[in-house]
Amino acid sequence: MLASLRNIVQEVNSARSLPEVLTIIVREVRSAMQAGVCSVYLFDEADQRYVLMATEGLRSESIGKVRLAMREGLVGLVAAREEPLNLENADKHPNYAYFEETGESPFHSFLGVPIIHHRKVLGVLVLQQETRRKFKAKEEAFVVTVCAQLSGAIAHAEATGALRQLASVGRGKTREAVFHGIPSSPGVGIGRAVLVSSSADLASVPERFVTDIPAEIEMFRFALESVKKDMRSLGSGLEGKLSTDEFALFEVYIRLLDDRSLGGEVIEAILQGKAAQSAWSSVVLQHVRAFRKMEDPYLRERAADINDLGRRVLSYLQDGQKKNLPLPRRIILVGEDLSASALADIPVERLVGIVSVRGSSNSHMAIVGRALGVPTIMGAVDLPWGEVEGHEIIVDGFSGDVISRPSRTMRRTYIQRQREEKLLLKDLEKLRDVPCVTPDGFPVSLWVNTGLRQDIAAALKASAEGVGLYRTEIPFFMRTSFPTESQQTAIYREQLQAFAPQFVTMRTLDIGGDKALPYFPIEEENPFLGWRGIRISLDHPEIFLTQIRAMLRASEGLNNLRIMLPMISSMAELERALELIQRAYGELSQEEGYNIQRPEVGAMIEVPAAVYQVKEFGRCVDFLSVGTNDLTQYLLAVDRNNPRVANLYNTLHPAVLRALKSIQEQAAAVHCEVSVCGEMAGDPLGAVTLLGLGYEHLSMSANSLLKVKSMLNQVTKEEAKNLAKRALRMSDADAVTQFLSDALNRPALSKLYRPGLPASTSSASAKT
Ligand code: PEP
Ligand code: MG
Numbered sequence: 001m002l003a004s005l006r007n008i009v010q011e012v013n014s015a016r017s018l019p020e021v022l023t024i025i026v027r028e029v030r031s032a033m034q035a036g037v038c039s040v041y042l043f044d045e046a047d048q049r050y051v052l053m054a055t056e057g058l059r060s061e062s063i064g065k066v067r068l069a070m071r072e073g074l075v076g077l078v079a080a081r082e083e084p085l086n087l088e089n090a091d092k093h094p095n096y097a098y099f100e101e102t103g104e105s106p107f108h109s110f111l112g113v114p115i116i117h118h119r120k121v122l123g124v125l126v127l128q129q130e131t132r133r134k135f136k137a138k139e140e141a142f143v144v145t146v147c148a149q150l151s152g153a154i155a156h157a158e159a160t161g162a163l164r165q166l167a168s169v170g171r172g173k174t175r176e177a178v179f180h181g182i183p184s185s186p187g188v189g190i191g192r193a194v195l196v197s198s199s200a201d202l203a204s205v206p207e208r209f210v211t212d213i214p215a216e217i218e219m220f221r222f223a224l225e226s227v228k229k230d231m232r233s234l235g236s237g238l239e240g241k242l243s244t245d246e247f248a249l250f251e252v253y254i255r256l257l258d259d260r261s262l263g264g265e266v267i268e269a270i271l272q273g274k275a276a277q278s279a280w281s282s283v284v285l286q287h288v289r290a291f292r293k294m295e296d297p298y299l300r301e302r303a304a305d306i307n308d309l310g311r312r313v314l315s316y317l318q319d320g321q322k323k324n325l326p327l328p329r330r331i332i333l334v335g336e337d338l339s340a341s342a343l344a345d346i347p348v349e350r351l352v353g354i355v356s357v358r359g360s361s362n363s364h365m366a367i368v369g370r371a372l373g374v375p376t377i378m379g380a381v382d383l384p385w386g387e388v389e390g391h392e393i394i395v396d397g398f399s400g401d402v403i404s405r406p407s408r409t410m411r412r413t414y415i416q417r418q419r420e421e422k423l424l425l426k427d428l429e430k431l432r433d434v435p436c437v438t439p440d441g442f443p444v445s446l447w448v449n450t451g452l453r454q455d456i457a458a459a460l461k462a463s464a465e466g467v468g469l470y471r472t473e474i475p476f477f478m479r480t481s482f483p484t485e486s487q488q489t490a491i492y493r494e495q496l497q498a499f500a501p502q503f504v505t506m507r508t509l510d511i512g513g514d515k516a517l518p519y520f521p522i523e524e525e526n527p528f529l530g531w532r533g534i535r536i537s538l539d540h541p542e543i544f545l546t547q548i549r550a551m552l553r554a555s556e557g558l559n560n561l562r563i564m565l566p567m568i569s570s571m572a573e574l575e576r577a578l579e580l581i582q583r584a585y586g587e588l589s590q591e592e593g594y595n596i597q598r599p600e601v602g603a604m605i606e607v608p609a610a611v612y613q614v615k616e617f618g619r620c621v622d623f624l625s626v627g628t629n630d631l632t633q634y635l636l637a638v639d640r641n642n643p644r645v646a647n648l649y650n651t652l653h654p655a656v657l658r659a660l661k662s663i664q665e666q667a668a669a670v671h672c673e674v675s676v677c678g679e680m681a682g683d684p685l686g687a688v689t690l691l692g693l694g695y696e697h698l699s700m701s702a703n704s705l706l707k708v709k710s711m712l713n714q715v716t717k718e719e720a721k722n723l724a725k726r727a728l729r730m731s732d733a734d735a736v737t738q739f740l741s742d743a744l745n746r747p748a749l750s751k752l753y754r755p756g757l758p759a760s761t762s763s764a765s766a767k768t
Contacts, residue, residue, distance in 0.1 A: 004028065004032040005032075005142070005145060005146060005149070007028065007293065008024065008025065008028045008029065008032070008146060008149075008150070009149050009150070010289070010292070011024045011028065011289060012024050012025060012150055012153045013153060014203060014285050014289065015153075015157070017157060018053075018154070018157040018158055019053075019054070020157075021150075021153055021154060021157040022040050022053050022054035022154075023054055025038075025040060025054070025125070025146075025150060026038040026039060026040055026054045026055055026056040027056050029125070029127070029143065029146055030056045030057060030127070032142070033127055033135075033139055033142070033143070035057070035127040035128065035129050036057050036106075036107055036128055036129050036130050037055065037056065037057030037058055037104065037107055037126070037127065037128035037129075038055070038056050038057060038125070038126070038127050038128075039052055039054065039055035039056075039057070039058055039125070039126045039128075040052075040053050040054045040055075040115075040123060040124075040125050040126075041053065041066075041068070041075045041123050041124045041125075041126065042115075042122060042123035042154070042158065043079070043121065043122060043123055044067070047067065048069070048070060049067040049068055049069050049070070049072075050067065050068045050069075050070075050072075050075050050076060050079060050123060050124065051064060051066070051067050052064065052065070052066040052067075052102070053123070055102075057107075057128065058102040058103060058104055059101060059102055059103045061101065062099065062101045062102045062103075065101060066099045066101065066102060068097065072095075072097060073095055073096065073097035074087070074090060074093060074095050074096060074097070074110060074112055074126075075112060075124045075126065076095070077095045077112075078112035078113070078114050078124045079114055079121045079123070079124055081114075082114050082116065082121060083114065084111065084112065084113045084114070084140055084143070084144060085110070085111070085112045086110075086111050086134055086135050086140055087109065087110045087111075087134070088108070088109055088132050088133055088134045089108055089109075089132055090107075090108060090109065090110035090128070091108060093110075104128065106130050107128035107129060107130055108128075108129070108130065108131070108132045109128065109129040109130075109131065109132060109133050109134065109135065110126065110127070110128055111126070111127040111128075111135040111139070111140060111143060112124050112125070112126045112127075113125050113126075113140075113143045113144055113147045114147065115147045115150070115151050115154060116147075116148075116151055117151035117152060117154070117155040118155075118644075122151060122154055122155060122158070123154070125143060125146070125147050127143065155382070156381065156382055159179070159382030159383075159384075175405050176403060176404070176405055176406050176407045176410060177403070177404045177405065178401055178402070178403050178404075179380050179382050179383040179401070179402045179403075179404070180380070180382070180400050180401060180402070181355065181356075181377040181378060181379045181380030181381070181383070181400045181402060181643075182360050182361050182377065182378045182379040182380075182400055182643060182646050183361065183377060183396070183397050183398055183399060183400035184360070184361035184363075184366035184369060184370070184376040184377060184378045184397065185354070185366060185369035185370040185372075185373070185374060185375055185376035185397050185703075186375065186397045186398050187373065187374070187375035187397045187398075187421060188375055188394065188395065188396055188397065188398075188414050188417050188418045188421065189330075189332060189352035189353025189374065189375040189394070189395040189397070190330065190352065190353075190392070190393075190394050190395075190406075190411065190414060190415070190418070191328060191329075191330030191331055191332040191352040191353055191392070191393065192328035192330065192331065192332060192390055192391065192392055192393065193332050193334045193355075193388045193389055193390060193391050193393050193404075194327060194328065194331050194332065194333055194334065194346065194389070195334050195335060195385065195386070195388070195389045196333060196334070196335035196338060196342040196345065201311075201314075202281040202284055202285055202288075202307065202310050202311060202314060203281070203285065204336050204386075205277050205278055205280075205281040205314065205386070206278065206385065206386015206387060206389070207274075207278050207386055207387060208274070208275035208277065208278050208386070208387075208389060209273045209274060209275060209278075210270075210273065210274070210275045210276075211273075213270060213271060213273070216270050216275060216276045217267060217270055217271075217276075219276055219317065219320045220263075220266060220267070220270060220276040220279075220280070220317065222316070222320065223276070223313050223316035223317045223320065224257045224263055224313060226316045227257060227309070227312045227313050227316060228254050228257055230312065231250055231253060231254050232250075232254065234250070249305070253305065253309050256306070256309065257309070257313070262283055262284065262287065265283045266279045266280050266283050269282065269283065276317055277314060277317045277318065280310065280313055280314060280317065281310065281314060284306060284307070284309070284310030284313075285310075287306050288303045288306050288307050288310070289303075291303035291306060327346060327347070327350065328350075328390075329350060330350060330352045331346055331347075331350045331351050331352060331353075332352060332353035332354070332355060332393045332395055333346065333351060333353070333354045333355070334355045334356075334383075334385050334388060334389075334393070335355075335356055335357070335385065336356070336357045336358060336385055337356060337357065337358040337359065338354065338356040338359070338365045339364065339365055339477070339514075339515075339516070340364060340365060340368045340474060340477045340478075341477045341478065341518055342365075343368070343452075343478075344477075344478050348372070348452075348454060351372065351374050352374065352375070352395075353374060353375050353376070353377075353393065353394075353395030353397075354369045354374055354375070354376040354377070354395070355376075355377045355380050355383065355385070355393070355395060355402050356376075356377070356378045356379070356380070357379070357380055357381055357383055357385050358378070358379065358381075358641070358643065359378040359379060359514070359641050359643065360378050360379050360640060360641055360642060360643050360646040360649065361378055361379075361646065361649075361679075362629050362632075362633065362640035362641070362649060362679065363378055363514055363640065363641045364514055364515050365378065366378050367449075367629075367679065367701070368451070368452065368474070370679070370682070370701040370703060370704070371449065371450070371451060371452055371454075371455050371458075371701045371702070371703070372452065372454055372455075372703075373458065373701075373702075373703040375395045375396070375397030376395070376397055377395055377396075377397060377400055377401075377402055378643065379643025379646055380400075380402050381643055383402055383404075388404050391404050391405050392404075392405055392406060392411075393406075394406050394410070394411070394414050396414070396417075425706075428706040428707060428710055429706065431706050431709050431710055431713070432461070432462065432463050432706065433463060434709070434713070436708075436709045436712055436713065437713065438691070438712055438713070438715060438716050438717045438720070439713070439714065439715070439716050440716040440717055440718055442691075442696075442717040443696070444691060444696055444697070444698060444712050445465050445466070445675075445696065445697045445698070446464060446465060446698055446699075446700070446705050446708060446709060447464055447465055447466045447467060447468030447469075447505075447675070447677075447697065447698065447699035447700075448462065448464040448466075448467055448468065448699060448700065448701065448702045448705060449467070449468060449469040449470075449471065449677060449682075449699055449700060449701050449702075450467050450469070450470045450471070450495065450504075450702075451470060451471035451472075451473075451474030451475070452474055453494075455701075455702060456494075456495070456498045456499075458702035458703060459499075459702040459705075460498065460499075461702070462702045462703075462705040462706055464502075464702065464705060465502060466499065466502040466503045466504070466505070467495070467499055467502070467503065467504040467505055467699075468505050468625065468675055468677045468697065468698075468699020468700075469505055469507055469564070469625065469677040469699050470495055470504050470505060470506045470507060471507060471510065472492075472506055472507060472508065472509055472510075472547065473509055473510050473511050473515055473517075475491050476509065476511070476517055477515075477517060477518070479519070480518070480519055481519050482517075482519070482520070482543065482546075484546075485546045485549055485550045485553075486550075488546070488547060488550030488551075488554075489550040489553045489554045490554075491550075491554075492506060492550055492551050492554035492555075493554040493558075495554075496554055496555055496558045496560055496561060497558065499560065500558045500560045501558075501560055502560060503560045503561070503562050503600075504560055504561060504562065505562040505563075505564050505602070505625070505677075505699075506551050506561060506562070506563055506564065507564040507565075507566050507604070508534070508537055508544065508547055508548070508563065508564070508565055508566065508577075509533075509536070509537055509543065509544070509547055510532070510533045510566040510567065511532070511533070511536060512527060512530060512531050512532030512533060512535070512536055513527050513528045513530075513532050513533075513641075514527070514528075514640075514641045528633065528634075528639060528640075528641075532567055533566040533567030534565055534566055534567045534568055534573055534577060535567065535573075537577070538573060538576055538577065538580075541580060544577075544580055545580060545583070545584050548563070548580065548581050548584040548585075549584045549587070549588060551563060551599075552584060552585060552588050552594070552596050552599070553588065553594060553596070555596060555597070555599060556594055556595060556596050557595075559597040561599040562599055562600045562601070562602060562622075562623070563581060563599050563600070563601045563602070564601075564602045564603070564604060564623075564625060565577050565601070565602070565603045565604065566604045566606065566627070567604065567606060567607060567630070568603045568604060568605075568607075568610055568617065569607045569609040569610055570609065570613075571613065571616055571617070571620075574603055574617060574620065574621070575620070578601060578620065578621075581601055585598060600622035600623060601621055601622055602621050602622055602623035602624055602625055603617050603621050603624055603625075604624070604625050604626070604627045604677075605617070605624055605625070605626045605627065605631065605663055605674075606626065606627030606628075606629070606630035606631045606634075606678075607630065607631070607634050608631070608634050608635055608659075611631070611659050611662060611663055614662075614663050614666035614667055614670075614672075614674075615666045615669060615670050618666065618667050618670040618671075618672030618674075619670050619672070621672065622672075622673070623672065623673040623674070623675070624663075624667055624672055624673070624674045624675075625674070625675045625676065625677045625699070626660065626663055626674065626675070626676045626677070626678060626695075627677060627678045628651050628656070628660070628676060628678025628679065628680040628681070628686075629678040629679055629680075630678070631656065631659065631678065632649060632650070632651045632653070632656050632678075632680075633649065635653075635655055635656055635659060636648060636649065636650075636653055636655065636656070650733035650734075650736075650737065651678070651679070651680040651683075651686055652685070652686065652689065652727065652733055652736040652737050652740065653732075653733035653736070654727070654728060654729075654730050654731060654732070654733070654736060657689065657693065657724070657727055657728050657736070658728060660676075660690070660693050660695075661693050661694075661724075661728060664693055664694040664695060665694075668694070673697065674695065674697075675695065675697035675698065675699055676690055676695050676697070676698055676699065677699035677700075679700070679701075681695075681698035681699055681700045681708070682698075682700030682701055682704030682705075682708060683704070683708075684707055684708055684710075684711040684744070685737070685740045685741065685744060687700075687708045687711060687712060688711060688712070688715050688720050688723060688740070688744065689720070689723065689724050689727060689740065691712060691715075691717060691720040691724075692717075692719075692720035692721045692722070692723050692724025692725070692727075693724050711744070715744070723739075723740060723743055723744075726739065727739060727740065
């Protein structure tokens with residue numbers, strides 16, 4: 001049964017539409033259970049009824065016709081009770097409803113299991129049998145497992161299928177569809193979608209259609225020929241090293257690319273209008289699935305070879321497409337799992353919006369979006385991202401709505417919203433040269449977080465007082481190998497020069513977690529608890545020392561460098577890192593004749609272990625900086641990158657606030673400067689709370705700086721202290737958020753979180 005379950009899940013996950021998902025489910029579950037009937041009923045929001053969507057065993061004409069009101073029939077009962085119903089004589093049950101068109105009269109036994117996704121009943125899976133018998137407990141458990149495993153795929157397919165339907169009905173016309181994600185960088189962006197797919201990943205190739213069929217065929221043939229050539233030269237290089245049988249396999253693979261084999265199937269699909277990449281990945285994945293199911297272990301293993309062949313061809317097709325695609329004037333970058341490296345493929349000045357299916361507002365893509373001031377939505381899990389290429393899209397970075405093919409009215413509303421936002425920003429600009437001081441006279445230093453080249457101009461425009469966090473990994477993302485010492489020196493010098501005489505806090509390389517360098521992949525089951533940040537630097541002193549040397553050399557004559565160490569969790573790590581920094585400093589100033597001022601060195605407090613060692617750390621560094629992004633994820637055990645638990649991630653959680661209070665008090669006790677450089681500092685509510693907790697230095701993205709200044713210039717320190725005090729006593733994050741929003745919801749302040757709408761309003765969930 002486990003093998004059947006694995007097969008079903010695998011097949012369903014590679015299906016591309018709701019009907020396909022459902023057909024696989026009913027066919028495979030009926031066969032695994034050897035039942036007479038397997039059907040799926042799904043809830044139709046518009047009609048408020050459960051509709052028979054797929055069946056194996058009942059008459060296919062009844063699909064879409066049999067509809068049950070809520071609580072009607074056994075299906076309605078299962079859905080209402082949210083638990084399985086296992087009956088020997090279904091027809092004797094008081095809730096039994098008979099639908100003649102299904103031809104279900106001979107079936108007596110009934111097992112109905114609810115399909116639930118994120119606490120919502122999506123529908124019911126029903127098994128029926130002629131013999132009057134109860135399904136065994138083991139069988140029931142199997143179906144419950146199947147439903148739990150498949151509910152996500154059904155929810156996703158349901159939402160994505162809806163758009164496909166709309167898109168095909170309204171070809172040429174405007175057919176609006178709204179999807180919902182996690183608002184991750186405020187603002188409204190209106191532009192056309194440009195897709196970024198992970199390179200050579202067959203499963204993530206979107207379904208696309210083309211009009212220029214001959215060009216598509218030509219591109220496909222070129223890709224096939226290129227791979228054949230590669231295979232031949234690979235084969236001849238291995239001649240003599242492989243057995244005759246193994247060698248013969250090369251020829252088999254080359255022949256698979258012929259017109260009489262995979263090649264031919266794909267050409268057929270392209271002739272029907274499919275894009276070469278979509279056609280190729282569908283055909284290859286179908287064959288891979290077929291091989292994986294084979295009894296013979298030798299043949300089963302060939303699935304991996306076909307998959308590899310598929311990736312090789314796809315890689316050529318993707319290169320071909322990159323060359324062909326003209327980019328729109330206003331780009332909305334859309335992808336399944338976007339990372340900062342996607343920016344390398346587009347002119348950033350044309351970017352007006354970012355939408356990623358995976359990730360959350362604390363992922364690095366979101367942070368980069370905020371740094372660029374580009375409206376960003378992460379975790380738009382139901383967006384059929386593969387089908388929106390070239391569509392007009394509105395990104396509402398305030399509410400998290402992604403609107404595909406907006407109607408004229410919708411577009412007008414959003415253009416108006418953009419105007420309001422512009423006015424607000426213009427208003428804020430007046431604060432540029434005003435110091436950040438609370439009405440009762442307490443100054444707060446506002447610093448910026450940087451990483452991209454574009455940040456420099458934005459930071460200078462916002463008149464930041466220094467750089468509290470320069471993420472050095474960002475320039476590392478944009479390359480194909482580790483930059484050399486002199487390349488790094490040039491990059492760092494540019495930063496230091498731009499801000500001099502103000503300081504720049506350069507954080508040493510913080511890769512791992514969700515920040516993978518394309519040329520230094522780290523494959524781990526649990527990357528946020530794995531090889532990250534300082535752990536990598538200490539394991540690779542050659543990388544660390546090169547970076548430190550480059551930073552120090554870049555600071556010569558400017559003397560505005562501060563070095564910061566990420567992810568410190570023990571004194572041993574801190575001491576070793578300080579020792580290496582000292583070594584690099586000694587080499588440069590004593591042995592190589594550089595005249596460098598010794599920089600201040602600090603540590604980040606971003607893992608729970610560090611919270612309990614603030615005093616020890618504070619005694620041996622010049623400053624501390626709290627990384628609330630990671631600290632929150634580790635304290636609350638909520639992956640900052642996972643949209644499924646994004647609703648649980650909240651920097652205003654009382655546990656986070658209590659940790660922040662303790663950090664501030666411990667740092668003050670050892671007279672060590674402490675700042676906050678996580679995203680919480682750039683959120684007006686978060687900034688007030690931090691002020692109330694005693695923090696006086698906040699570092700944030702340049703685009704948040706004037707909003708935060710405007711807030712802090714209107715709230716006294718006394719008021720902030722009182723708010724923080726009350727928040728600390730509360731027992732849950734939502735209550736704190738509500739409390740602070742209400743307390744600061746004065747007309748002048750509320751606009752800071754959402755122009756055009758009251759501050760506490762949040763948008764409804766997915767609507768299509
Ligand atoms: C943090 O964790 O709060 C932080 C500033 O670092 P990053 O977001 O780059 O992990
Ligand atoms: Mg961090």
